[in-house]
Amino acid sequence: MRVATLSEMLEEVVLLGEATGMEEHAHELRGELEGRLATARAAVTGAGSPRVIALESFDPPRVGGFWIPEMISIAGGEDVAGDPGLNPAEVGWGELASLGAEVVIVLAGGALEDGQAEAMEHWEWIESLGARRAFAVAAAAAFAEPGPRLVDGVELLCHLLHPDLMDPPGNTAFITLRAPVSRQSAGR
Numbered sequence: 065m066r067v068a069t070l071s072e073m074l075e076e077v078v079l080l081g082e083a084t085g086m087e088e089h090a091h092e093l094r095g096e097l098e099g100r101l102a103t104a105r106a107a108v109t110g111a112g113s114p115r116v117i118a119l120e121s122f123d124p125p126r127v128g129g130f131w132i133p134e135m136i137s138i139a140g141g142e143d144v145a146g147d148p149g150l151n152p153a154e155v156g157w158g159e160l161a162s163l164g165a166e167v168v169i170v171l172a173g174g175a176l177e178d179g180q181a182e183a184m185e186h187w188e189w190i191e192s193l194g195a196r197r198a199f200a201v202a203a204a205a206a207f208a209e210p211g212p213r214l215v216d217g218v219e220l221l222c223h224l225l226h227p228d229l230m231d232p233p234g235n236t237a238f239i240t241l242r243a244p245v246s247r248q249s250a251g252r
Contacts, residue, residue, distance in 0.1 A: 067210035068130045068149045107230045108140030114166040116141040122186040139221035168195045171203040198241040206236045
């Protein structure tokens with residue numbers, strides 16, 4: 065089965081449990097994951113929906129697809145570039161800049177620090193999006209593979225989008241991206 069959404073991931077948990085003789089455990093896990101998603105959704109209900117762009121790559125720019133837009137929505141944001149359930153899409157920088165993003169999430173493919181370094185290399189592009197906040201997250205930790213860790217990713221997104229409403233999960237790291245020092249100095 066091709067898993068492309070969070071609901072499909074939750075169903076896959078049950079199917080795998082049934083196939084491996086762990087049906088009861090699988091149903092318990094699904095219930096736990098659904099409970100965590102409901103808690104995350106409730107924590108940010110009514111808090112406003114910041115406009116978000118999730119970047120999977122810079123050159124060419126590719127935005128999050130599959131379950132990423134759904135994760136952003138549950139976390140109280142509006143993914144203005146990605147399409148839920150569809151492959152990550154290549155979108156031009158000009159089009160991305162026209163979307164009015166308030167938050168940029170860089171889905172680092174390797175180590176978190178590598179994602180930060182890549183973001184700094186492409187800072188002018190990120191800056192052109194006009195977002196007030198930008199973060200790098202390790203995609204492999206809670207965003208890239210369809211499984212229970214996607215719920216950790218939703219909880220992290222809740223914190224990044226609404227830091228006063230939800231603490232970050234302890235097992236998922238992020239880096240707040242800021243303009244390189246040379247760019248900050250130039251603005252003085």
